[in-house]
Amino acid sequence: MTLTSPPRAAATVPGRPAARRPNRVRAWATRAPLLPALIFMIVVTQLPFVATLVISFFDWNALYPDQRAFAAFANYGEVLTNPELRKSVGTTILLTVTVVLVSLVLGLLLALLLDRRFRGRAVVRTMLIAPFLLVPVAAALMWKHLLFNPEYGLFNGILHAIGGDGAAQPDWISEMPLLAVEAALIWQWTPFMMLILLAGLQSRDSELVEAARMDGANGWQVFVHITLPHMRRYLELGVLLGSIYIVQNFDAVFTITSGGLGTANLPYTIYQTFYQAHENGLASAAGVIVVIGSLILATFALRVVSSLFREEVSR
Secondary structure (H helix, E strand, O other): OOOOOOOOOOOOEOOEOOOHHHHHHHHHHHHHHHHHHHHHHHHHHHHHHHHHHHHOOEEOEOOOHHHOEEOOOHHHHHHHHOHHHHHHHHHHHHHHHHHHHHHHHHHHHHHHHHOOOOOOHHHHHHHHHHHHHOOHHHHHHHHHHHHOOOOOOHHHHHHHHHHHHHOOOOOHHHHOHHHHHHHHHHHHHHHHHHHHHHHHHHOOOHHHHHHHHHOOOOHHHHHHHHHHHHOHHHHHHHHHHHHHHHHOOOHHHHHHHOOOOOOOOHHHHHHHHHHHOOEHHHHHHHHHHHHHHHHHHHHHHHHHHHHHHHHHHHO
């Protein structure tokens, strides 16, 4: 008869299980390749933002560096009370709402079209996506010179071809400047909305749609009672992401109107305040306000994206 000794307990550190140590090593080994990208992102984005935040609390004009002084929240108060800055905030809101809503509606119509099967659908899809792939400055220059120019632009050429020598030849940018900027942005951002909404349409339950049609539902009823409720999250995502980008848009305003004729939005006003008036503190305060607004919109966008992923996983 032999006696066997009980298995020896693994050596443990008081208050910390031994199994956690290799798990933590494995976790850090997995994250290590991402550390250079994380450090680069912090250096490129977070450190400049911290510097901007610090400068926003100073009365700092680059032309008079010796008169720099701590101003607390005075710059933020001036941003919110200055008539020109408040007007630029209103222009930014109007520009954002118009571009996002119109491009969302057009994107939904195009997505419904591309959701159907027809010959040449891949070619049409590629052509519709092309405007979003253009460099924003190049797109704005195209609208300014090829389309809006009163002497050789396409729009006035079409009016001349239809009405002859007596046809109206409007100066589009001078007579309707904000509409000109909005048209250029809508043309460029409609494909973005279309892609998001097309992904939502293609994730519908086809069996549910077929069952509704077999029960006698027409196309409008299927759209209102099945497609539209399913597309709610994708519509919200399009609105939020579009708002984040349009609020920060600078290229179209700078290229088409140079901020004149009442088209100066908040990013362009910040540019003027910093590079022309040399008011570093005031421009930094306005920039911080834009960043905070963008972060609020981005938070809602991330929540919508996470809810979409949860819905896909639960299916």
